[in-house]
Amino acid sequence: MVRMQKVWLAILVAAVAGGVGAAALPSAAIAAGKCDGKAKPCPLQQWMRDNAGTPMASGELAAIGKAMEKASQFGGPNMTDWAKLAKKTADDAKANKTDDVKADCKACHDAYKAAYVNNQALRNKPLP
Numbered sequence: 001m002v003r004m005q006k007v008w009l010a011i012l013v014a015a016v017a018g019g020v021g022a023a024a025l026p027s028a029a030i031a032a033g034k035c036d037g038k039a040k041p042c043p044l045q046q047w048m049r050d051n052a053g054t055p056m057a058s059g060e061l062a063a064i065g066k067a068m069e070k071a072s073q074f075g076g077p078n079m080t081d082w083a084k085l086a087k088k089t090a091d092d093a094k095a096n097k098t099d100d101v102k103a104d105c106k107a108c109h110d111a112y113k114a115a116y117v118n119n120q121a122l123r124n125k126p127l128p
């Protein structure tokens with residue numbers, strides 16, 4: 001009985017929070033790993049803070065170059081320009097072009113951040 005209630009709660013939580021994207025994953029898994037982007041940061045959000053935001057703030061462009069090569073694998077389905085945008089960011093970072101890098105960060109955020117954040121299943125998925 002208690003078990004059933006848990007399952008229904010998980011389905012309810014996933015349905016309310018997830019919409020279409022969540023339906024692709026087992027609802028209980030989403031409920032268990034749920035990030036909120038605030039107190040519980042999401043995988044890519046935390047990764048970006050550590051591997052893009054922090055090195056950008058201290059001008060470590062070499063670190064950004066490496067990080068953005070990795071980030072090329074983190075895009076969601078249908079984010080067809082993701083890898084290209086990440087690669088351009090990596091190339092500009094390696095070439096030490098700070099202003100271009102800043103524009104590159106913004107280009108990807110403008111293109112995909114909202115879509116990424118709104119896709120609960122993708123946003124909760126651990127990074128590859």
Ligand code: HEC
Nearest residue numbers: 042044045048049052053056082085086089105108113116
């Ligand atoms: C290829 C796409 C892409 C590129 C390039 C990219 N980002 Fe991001 N970034 C994202 C997405 C998508 C999110 C949202 C993740 C989330 O909230 O789940 C994000 C989130 C962030 C966050 C977290 C913000 C928060 O809510 O705390 C920071 C910081 C960040 N990016 C910094 C950077 C910087 C600095 C660069 C450039 C050096 C950069 N990003 C380049 C896609 C990208």
